[in-house]
Amino acid sequence: MDMYEKLKILTDAAKYDVACTSSGVSRGKGAGIGSTNIAGICHSWSADGRCISLLKVLFTNFCEYDCAFCINRKSNDVPRTAFTPRELADLTMEFYKRNYIEGLFVSSGVVKDPDYTMELIIKCVRILRYEYKFNGYIHAKVIPGASAALIDVLGRMADRVSVNIELPSEASLQKLAPQKSRAGILSPMKTIAQNCAVSSKELTVYRHARKFAPAGRSTQMIVGASDDTDFQILRLTQALYDKYRLKRVFFSAYIPINRDKLLPAKDTKPPLMREHRLYQADWLLRFYGFRADEILSEKDNMFNPLLDPKCNWAINNMHLFPCEINTAPYEMLLRVPGIGVKSAQRIIRARKMASLDFDGAKKLGVVMKRAQYFITCRGKSRYYGAIDGQRAYKMLTLAESTAGISQLSLFDIANNYSDQSEPGGASN
Amino acid sequence: MNNEKVIYVYDGSFEGFLCCVYNFYYNRLKPADIVPMNEYEPSFYQTVEIETDFEQAYKVKFAIEEQMGYENLNFLRECLLSCRKNKEMHMLNYAVKGFKMGGKIKNMLTDPDVNRLFKVHTHLERERRMYLGIVRFYKSGDVYISCIQPKNRILPLIAWHFCTRFSSQRFMIYDKTHGQALINSDGENRIVFADDIQLPPPDENELATQKLWKGFYDAIAIKERYNPRCRMSFMPKRVWNNLPEMGKDVLDRQN
Ligand code: SF4
Numbered sequence: 001m002d003m004y005e006k007l008k009i010l011t012d013a014a015k016y017d018v019a020c021t022s023s024g025v026s027r028g029k030g031a032g033i034g035s036t037n038i039a040g041i042c043h044s045w046s047a048d049g050r051c052i053s054l055l056k057v058l059f060t061n062f063c064e065y066d067c068a069f070c071i072n073r074k075s076n077d078v079p080r081t082a083f084t085p086r087e088l089a090d091l092t093m094e095f096y097k098r099n100y101i102e103g104l105f106v107s108s109g110v111v112k113d114p115d116y117t118m119e120l121i122i123k124c125v126r127i128l129r130y131e132y133k134f135n136g137y138i139h140a141k142v143i144p145g146a147s148a149a150l151i152d153v154l155g156r157m158a159d160r161v162s163v164n165i166e167l168p169s170e171a172s173l174q175k176l177a178p179q180k181s182r183a184g185i186l187s188p189m190k191t192i193a194q195n196c197a198v199s200s201k202e203l204t205v206y207r208h209a210r211k212f213a214p215a216g217r218s219t220q221m222i223v224g225a226s227d228d229t230d231f232q233i234l235r236l237t238q239a240l241y242d243k244y245r246l247k248r249v250f251f252s253a254y255i256p257i258n259r260d261k262l263l264p265a266k267d268t269k270p271p272l273m274r275e276h277r278l279y280q281a282d283w284l285l286r287f288y289g290f291r292a293d294e295i296l297s298e299k300d301n302m303f304n305p306l307l308d309p310k311c312n313w314a315i316n317n318m319h320l321f322p323c324e325i326n327t328a329p330y331e332m333l334l335r336v337p338g339i340g341v342k343s344a345q346r347i348i349r350a351r352k353m354a355s356l357d358f359d360g361a362k363k364l365g366v367v368m369k370r371a372q373y374f375i376t377c378r379g380k381s382r383y384y385g386a387i388d389g390q391r392a393y394k395m396l397t398l399a400e401s402t403a404g405i406s407q408l409s410l411f412d413i414a415n416n417y418s419d420q421s422e423p424g425g426a427s428n
Numbered sequence: 429m430n431n432e433k434v435i436y437v438y439d440g441s442f443e444g445f446l447c448c449v450y451n452f453y454y455n456r457l458k459p460a461d462i463v464p465m466n467e468y469e470p471s472f473y474q475t476v477e478i479e480t481d482f483e484q485a486y487k488v489k490f491a492i493e494e495q496m497g498y499e500n501l502n503f504l505r506e507c508l509l510s511c512r513k514n515k516e517m518h519m520l521n522y523a524v525k526g527f528k529m530g531g532k533i534k535n536m537l538t539d540p541d542v543n544r545l546f547k548v549h550t551h552l553e554r555e556r557r558m559y560l561g562i563v564r565f566y567k568s569g570d571v572y573i574s575c576i577q578p579k580n581r582i583l584p585l586i587a588w589h590f591c592t593r594f595s596s597q598r599f600m601i602y603d604k605t606h607g608q609a610l611i612n613s614d615g616e617n618r619i620v621f622a623d624d625i626q627l628p629p630p631d632e633n634e635l636a637t638q639k640l641w642k643g644f645y646d647a648i649a650i651k652e653r654y655n656p657r658c659r660m661s662f663m664p665k666r667v668w669n670n671l672p673e674m675g676k677d678v679l680d681r682q683n
Contacts, residue, residue, distance in 0.1 A: 004643050011647035035593040042662070043561040044673055046649040049658030053561075056648065091640070097572060097597065098565045099590075100641050100673075255652050270652055349535045360538035 006081050007091070013061040013072050014107060016252060032133020034096065034103075036159065036215075041102055054105035054139060055095055059083055059121055063109030067166070067177035069225045071257045072109045082111070085124035092128060096136055103137030103159075104128070114145035118154065125157045137215070144184045148191045152212070155195055159215040160247070163188050165240070168233045172226030175262055192217055193244050216247030223278060224254035224271040225263060231292070231301035234281055238292040241285065251278045277303035284309060287341050288334045306397045311337045314374055315396070318389040321374040322381060325366075326355050337396075338371030358382055370396065433460065435471070436516075438478040440464035442505050443485035445516060449523055450484040451476070462516035492523065497531040507545060509581040510552045518545040556585045562663070563590070563601060564670055566638075568628040571613075572599040575627060576670060581606050583619060591617045602627065638672040645673035 042051035058072070060082030066074045083091075092104045106124065111117050121140055128134040139160040142151055155161050165185055167173045173180060192213070199212035219240060223233065233251075240246045253275040256266045281303070284290040288310070295309050296302075304312050314321065314337050323332055325347060333344040343365035350356060350364055357377050362368055366375075372382045373392040436451065436459040438444035448462050460473055468475070492501045507519055521541040526533040536542045559582055565572035572594070583603045587610050590601065598613040607623040668674040 004640060007640055008643050008647045011644050015648050015650055033594065033596055035589075037560070037589075041557075041561045044645065044671065045659045045662045046645060047656060047659060048649045048651075048653035049655040049662070050649075050653075051662070052645070052648060055644065057644075094637050095641060097594070098567070098637070098641075099561075099563050099574070255650065272653070346537055350537045353532065353536045354538065356538065363538050363543055 001081055003087070003091070006083065006087075007057070009079055009081050010057045010059075010061060010083065013078075013109075014056050014058045014105075016071070016255065032135055034135035036102070036135070036137050043099070043101055053102045054137065055092055055101045055103070056105040057083075057088070057107075059088065059106055059108035059117070059124070060111055061109050062111050064112070065110050065177070065179045067180065068258065068260050068262050069166075069176055069222055069254060073258070076258065083124075085120060085127055088124045089127040089132065093132055093134065096134070101136075103134075103139070105139040105141075107141035108143065110143060110145075114143040115147055115150060117143050118146040118150040122150065122154055122157075125154065129157050139215075142188050142192070144180050144188060146188060148188075151188055151191050152195055155192060155212045156199075158213055160218060161192060161213045162218040162220070163192070165219045165221050165236075167226050168221055168223075168228040168236055169226070172228055176225060189217070189219070189244050196245070217244070218246055218248040218250060220250035220252055222254050223251050223275055224268075229301040230274070230278065230281075230303050231296040231298065233278060234285075234292040234296055237278075237282060238285055249282060251275050251282070273305055274303065277305075277309060281309045284313075289331055290335075307393070308337075310335075311370060311396050315389045315393050318392070322376045323374060324376050324379065325361055326351050326378060336371055336374050338367035338369065338374070340365070433474055435459055435468075435473045435475050436462040436478050437465055437468050437475050438462065438516075439480050440466065441480060442508050443482060444478065444480040445504075445508060445519065446485040446488040447478050447480050448516065449488045449520060450481075451478055452520060452524075459517075459520075461514065462520060464516075492526070495530055496526040496533060500526055500531065500534060503534065503549065506552065506585065507549055509585065510548045511579045511581070512548050512551065515545075515548050518548060521545075552580045552582070552585075555580050556582045558663075558667070559586055560589055562667055562671060564672060565599060566630040566634050568630055568634075570598055571628070572597055573627055573630075574599070574601045574670075576601060576603055577605045577666070578603060579605070581608070583608050583610050586610075587617065587619065638675075642673050642675060 040053060042053050044052040046052055060080075061072045061078070062080045062082060063070075063072045063074055071078065088104070088106070092101075095101045096103065104125075106121055108117050108121060111120070121143075125138055125140060128138065137160075138158045139162065140154050140158040142154065142161055142163045144163060151161070163185055166177055166180065173185075195212045196217070221233070221236075237249045240249050253270040253272050254264065254268075255270045256264055256268050259266050281290075281292075281295050284295060285292065290313070295313060303309060307315075314335070320332075320335075323336060325333075328336075330344060330348055333339050333347055334341065339347070346364040347356065347361070347366075350360065354360075355378060356364075358368070361371075361375075361377060368382070373395065375381075434457055436448045438448050444464075445462070448459075452458065455476075457476070459476070489501065492504070504519055504523065507515055518541065522533070522545045525536075525539070525541050529536065533542060537546065555578055559576065559578055563574045563576060563586070565574045567573075581603070583601065583606070586601075590599070590610070591612050594612065595615065600612075601610045602622070602625055603609065607621060608619055609622050609625060610619050611617060663671075
């Protein structure tokens, strides 16, 4: 098979994997070629509007496993192929030198067994790092079930390593990916977390020790293939940040590829809105100081499709509002719908100079359409009459539906994948 | 100082602009506009030609740094690379206010003068970021060549990034809009002015590599999520010319 065909097949097989950021580590000139950028760089945008930063491919789409949701599962009849370690290393270099990409993101089906597969990936990464002196970004996926020693070797050469958690609960994992157990996924995650801790200790002792996955670890899970609730997913996400110190959790709306009685029917639309809401809520967890049980609860366990999670929270907590732009602490500003991290920071900067009125706040990027129900400027409200939750809810959902939900969500969804841009219309 | 009947014409350089500031204070003559020589069109305004005098420029530079700090000096220097009309007037107003307010001027985001210049800078910054990603090289012999057409003069702003990343590679980035080229070879780099460069032809197997890249680009898109409007907002049509992956798009043809 020629390289062109191979690349097409192995890209096609990898495209549902969402993590494609190149951020989190900054490395300047080394002996060889390449550098990394702390904020990540997008090199192109595909026809679905997603940022292309890394050469994202599978090493091979041969697979011993039979996960129900996966296009590469053993029982599927699809063309199969594999790179050799050198082929993939060469391709990465050719693309990199032309500034097509920030680096490589390699994942793989399981050939023979997890360790054998890991060794192939390691060989490729080793050629890049040591033979070609490649200093660019490498994100490698750990194969569930691989031995701790191999994970360590890989983690010391890559910038980011990740293990896909795939499904939000043990029960759905057992149903849909019987060969992978929750333990099999969590144990490499634990190994990785430990290695990171050891590595930062080593770094203080030996200055030249290579840092383990300096850009951190991430995972992704599929939304909509199983019947887990949004609350379950969000709580798991929070635990992954708290307990396993992950840098990012990615969500991927399930796109039915296989006909399987365990899965939603093949004509099911991918739950893009739900995915969008999850990213919005994820942003609230990471940057806005929210906890999962403030956003949803056991009883109220699914997102409101009509309203973003932050507005939804605010409406249920009207007793905390209105909040005065000129005096509210930073943490409170962050909780106001229509105010994002950037505009909150700008407010703090600007109000030291002069007290702000509505025009001023608007100039700083506050979205009045949402914020007006929740703020005062110099003690004045812009909204006439009493503000109660019900009225605000009506106005806000009206605003979102006239903006056109489908339009809005489709337009914003692509943002979710990059590290820098917030899911639009959302948390701010 | 409210005589607004004159226009300053300067040479377009940062030093030249600093001399405009100098003249503004020295002659107490507020200009209606400040325009670079090559964009000047005669009008009923009286023109004052500002000679670039390095001593004057140095004095102003020193004063800005002392009154407002290095950060603001650098901010002004970058703003001059913008393609926006009237940027010089915004810069002058910013500087004048800065001399009064000191370093905290950069926090006065709601002030109209400050706000205007910040918008100029944001526009520039956004294009700079995009170009870090969308510069595309092709190989010709042992040199990598790229041709770009940015709106703003971003070449000086992206030079460091590319010279660090590809320090061992011989390359040239040619800014066709502004007739400038960044050249890196044998550990040295510089920006040269060059209005009309004949770019060397690509290597024979360059097309094969571009085809691989395009193959990857087409395969990575998810059909069920096709969203051309979103793509366009990140990567406007005017930059497609320089992107091999945008040659022909399978999905575009289908829809
Ligand atoms: S192990 Fe990975 S590649 Fe193989 S079937 Fe499961 S999800 Fe797909």
